[in-house]
Amino acid sequence: MSPFFKGKKQAAPNQSQPVDPMPGSITSNLQDNLSLVKQKFGNSPDIIIRELKIGSSKAKAAVIYVQGLVDNQLLNDFLIESLMQYQSSSQNETKPEMLDNIYDLVIPMGGVKKQTEWSKLLESLLVGATLIFIDGTDKAFTVASTQGGEGRSISEPTTQNVIRGSKEAFTENISTNISMVRRIIRTPDLWVESMKIGTQTNTNVSIMYLNNIVDHDVVQEVKKRLKKIKIDSILESGYIEQLIEDQPASPFPQIYHTEKPDVIAGNLLEGRVAIFVNGTPFVLLVPVVFIQFFQTPDDYYFRFDIATFTRFLRIFIFFISLIGPAVYIAATTFHQEMIPTQLVLIIAAQRETVPFPAVIEALIMELAFEVLREAGLRLPKAIGSTVSIVGGLVIGQAAVQAGIVSPPMVIVVAITAIASFATPSFAVAISVRLLRFIFMGLAAAFGFYGIIIGLIMMTVHLCSLRSFGVPYMAPLGPFRPVENGDTLIRAPWWATKKRPSLFSSNNVKREAENQMPAPPQPRTIKSESTEKGNQNES
Amino acid sequence: MSRKRTFLFGILASLSVFTSGCWSERQLTDIAMVAAVAIDRNEEGQYEASYQFFNPGNIAGGLQGGGGGQSPPVAVYTATGDTIMEVHGNMSRKISREPYYSHTNLVVISEELAKKEGIAPVLEAFDRGSQFRVTTSVVIAHGVKAKDLVTTLAALDKVPSQKIMQTLESTEKALGENIDIDLEEVINALVSPGREPMISGFTVKGDPKAGTKQESLQATEMPSPIVADGNAVFKNGKLVGWIEGTDARSVLWVMDRLQSTTITTAWAGQKDALSYRVVRQKTNVSADMKNGKPHISVHIHMEGDIGEVTVPINLKDPKTLEKIEKDIGKQVKKEIETSIRHTKKRKADIFGFGEVFHRAEPKEWKKVEKKWEDEIFPHLAVDVSVETFIRRTGLRNNSYLSEMKNGKE
Numbered sequence: 005m006s007p008f009f010k011g012k013k014q015a016a017p018n019q020s021q022p023v024d025p026m027p028g029s030i031t032s033n034l035q036d037n038l039s040l041v042k043q044k045f046g047n048s049p050d051i052i053i054r055e056l057k058i059g060s061s062k063a064k065a066a067v068i069y070v071q072g073l074v075d076n077q078l079l080n081d082f083l084i085e086s087l088m089q090y091q092s093s094s095q096n097e098t099k100p101e102m103l104d105n106i107y108d109l110v111i112p113m114g115g116v117k118k119q120t121e122w123s124k125l126l127e128s129l130l131v132g133a134t135l136i137f138i139d140g141t142d143k144a145f146t147v148a149s150t151q152g153g154e155g156r157s158i159s160e161p162t163t164q165n166v167i168r169g170s171k172e173a174f175t176e177n178i179s180t181n182i183s184m185v186r187r188i189i190r191t192p193d194l195w196v197e198s199m200k201i202g203t204q205t206n207t208n209v210s211i212m213y214l215n216n217i218v219d220h221d222v223v224q225e226v227k228k229r230l231k232k233i234k235i236d237s238i239l240e241s242g243y244i245e246q247l248i249e250d251q252p253a254s255p256f257p258q259i260y261h262t263e264k265p266d267v268i269a270g271n272l273l274e275g276r277v278a279i280f281v282n283g284t285p286f287v288l289l290v291p292v293v294f295i296q297f298f299q300t301p302d303d304y305y306f307r308f309d310i311a312t313f314t315r316f317l318r319i320f321i322f323f324i325s326l327i328g329p330a331v332y333i334a335a336t337t338f339h340q341e342m343i344p345t346q347l348v349l350i351i352a353a354q355r356e357t358v359p360f361p362a363v364i365e366a367l368i369m370e371l372a373f374e375v376l377r378e379a380g381l382r383l384p385k386a387i388g389s390t391v392s393i394v395g396g397l398v399i400g401q402a403a404v405q406a407g408i409v410s411p412p413m414v415i416v417v418a419i420t421a422i423a424s425f426a427t428p429s430f431a432v433a434i435s436v437r438l439l440r441f442i443f444m445g446l447a448a449a450f451g452f453y454g455i456i457i458g459l460i461m462m463t464v465h466l467c468s469l470r471s472f473g474v475p476y477m478a479p480l481g482p483f484r485p486v487e488n489g490d491t492l493i494r495a496p497w498w499a500t501k502k503r504p505s506l507f508s509s510n511n512v513k514r515e516a517e518n519q520m521p522a523p524p525q526p527r528t529i530k531s532e533s534t535e536k537g538n539q540n541e542s
Numbered sequence: 543m544s545r546k547r548t549f550l551f552g553i554l555a556s557l558s559v560f561t562s563g564c565w566s567e568r569q570l571t572d573i574a575m576v577a578a579v580a581i582d583r584n585e586e587g588q589y590e591a592s593y594q595f596f597n598p599g600n601i602a603g604g605l606q607g608g609g610g611g612q613s614p615p616v617a618v619y620t621a622t623g624d625t626i627m628e629v630h631g632n633m634s635r636k637i638s639r640e641p642y643y644s645h646t647n648l649v650v651i652s653e654e655l656a657k658k659e660g661i662a663p664v665l666e667a668f669d670r671g672s673q674f675r676v677t678t679s680v681v682i683a684h685g686v687k688a689k690d691l692v693t694t695l696a697a698l699d700k701v702p703s704q705k706i707m708q709t710l711e712s713t714e715k716a717l718g719e720n721i722d723i724d725l726e727e728v729i730n731a732l733v734s735p736g737r738e739p740m741i742s743g744f745t746v747k748g749d750p751k752a753g754t755k756q757e758s759l760q761a762t763e764m765p766s767p768i769v770a771d772g773n774a775v776f777k778n779g780k781l782v783g784w785i786e787g788t789d790a791r792s793v794l795w796v797m798d799r800l801q802s803t804t805i806t807t808a809w810a811g812q813k814d815a816l817s818y819r820v821v822r823q824k825t826n827v828s829a830d831m832k833n834g835k836p837h838i839s840v841h842i843h844m845e846g847d848i849g850e851v852t853v854p855i856n857l858k859d860p861k862t863l864e865k866i867e868k869d870i871g872k873q874v875k876k877e878i879e880t881s882i883r884h885t886k887k888r889k890a891d892i893f894g895f896g897e898v899f900h901r902a903e904p905k906e907w908k909k910v911e912k913k914w915e916d917e918i919f920p921h922l923a924v925d926v927s928v929e930t931f932i933r934r935t936g937l938r939n940n941s942y943l944s945e946m947k948n949g950k951e
Binding site for chain 1: 645
């Protein structure tokens, strides 16, 4: 241990000073190298430096790693033990020879590299590699395969539950995540490119695409936008999303995110580009179209008829959650003639005691609901149920009984809430949440006229959006009839002959002709029943 | 520049929302929904309109403590004026809320008003107003004040106007002796020179005052029920008389409005021996010139079931069925001819023969247009032919009455 303290003492005068500029490459003096490392990390105790003597010449060497980032067992059993047991082949082995021998004969691991540059060495040290310095040589080893340490294991997705299909979700570890997709798409055409973003966090960001399907202009654009990012930290893929999206002022999401490897795989096969960010299970997908936010993985696993039905249902849900309260406000304050007589009488009777105009009533209820939702979201699970009881009782029951809000309004808010939860994409659900209030305002001021104006403006906005060069409303916006097989309807797999040409213009063939299943012709009838009949007779 | 422009646009857009001040906004609690309008004439010759307002709290009842029971589901306010708009204005002196006509489904006009002044001037305001629906049903108060029809409560339907409207609808469908005619149809008939309107009449049986109290609903039998009672015949917008029963049914038949009805006919010398239920029918009316005079032919094709036999008839025999078909056809033909004869006397073409003739012979029509009702229609030659078909005889072929008779013998 003493060399540590020595080193520390030597390094101490520089400690409080601004750190010296890093020398370009390592020196052949081990002590110099070690003190530089210590100085660089400010003697952080989790940087472990294990000094040892190897070979018959008892050459001084050091193993450096970051505690917690390495697999301890692997490190101790294979790396350090092998080094200690190393016997030189000849007595007068030179240091460079020793270096080669160690590389060739001693370290029983992959991912070993000789490095001389400090920047590369420190970089690999920080992602969990182990460094081996040997006195008298100006090269060091980086052993990348000692990476390890604690991480969350693969578990079920929390935001995208499916009834049918893979139940695994991404983890926080980028290499695990990439491997999960590799396990699904086993082709050398699955290409991954890595980069580091964040001047402080040096976060690993990888883009993944299928080289033979993807539109390479999009890949270039993704790389260009990622390289443009100059920020101190990337803590989640949301940072990337907000820094590379096309229209930051739009309330609509222009980048899809998912935590399911099969969703990524399916989209890569349509020619999209995935962006993996270390430290988050949410992987980004570009380019996206609006209709994609209404698709779920189940759609492709279930039969096409029910999938199509649920697609329509989701569009319907989208409109309910968008203009549900707005329609109620407009109908009850401007267009009473549009409500059936019996219904308008019921609503009128319930509103008799309500002291507020419909729009205020609606705003109160919607805000109360938003408050409840926010409260329920942040609370520990144990208290969460209390919130729902208090919220349900106070808002639902007492407010109606007190005559502050009318029961139809509660119904409208409840339906809207359920509808917004039923939207498959949370990203769209939250943008609808904001737009709902705008529509309520328009409905209160102009009635249905306002709602229609709002819807027209929204449609115009949606049609003007682009996601990495792809029109957001495609293939509905620029209407391409042939490509509508996976939009409002989900065509059966045997009819989905082509990929969307928006993303994979050079390679759109998806399946062979005549994929529609049919019984064999002519049908053979099993003669089982007649045989049975004969037996009975005998 | 563009940022500034966006900002300005945002300001202007939000100004348009906030400064318009919710133009034409109407809270449900600020309006009084009119269920029915009844128009009488008072001694001074003014309109005396009674508005039946919904009282939502007493109709919906439900949640807030039972509701119903205590107070009537509607409230009636009466105001007078020289025009309908004046009535509307005067009404505001009596009622706290703004009358709202979009849910009005009934207009009642008193017989007296329809006779003396005609219905045309009354309906103009309703036709013009944006709230009033042209699909509103129109009825004439037969023998009572129009007001009585909106003040009398009904048992099954909470809202009396609803009761009248639905009675009208169902009786037209089941019996075919009343016509459910709406505002637009009335106005079209008034305007057309080749047609006169026929409007259903309603009356209150018994003391009209007795039915206005909520207590009257406590009884199983209403003391003064509202019933459909004949159809008013108009000429030049004025009521000239009433027709009812098979005469009225014949009119609907010729107008091709009949949906189903029951025809009772004799068999083997016995009266009312057999009921035939019409389930569908199609009437074609065509016109041409015959011997230089307008000529109308009415062809009816009907289909139906045997609904009831009161004497033993062998319904298994196709010949019997054929004979029944013929008998019924003859009877219907007679009914329609009688009805046309009666109507001719009134010189009011409620059948719309003039319109048919107009369509068939536009040039000839120009010549007779002016004198159609008074000179041509009363002497119009009308051929009626009826084709009957028995589709089914119900669940049974021969009645058990046949077996009873056989057993006795």
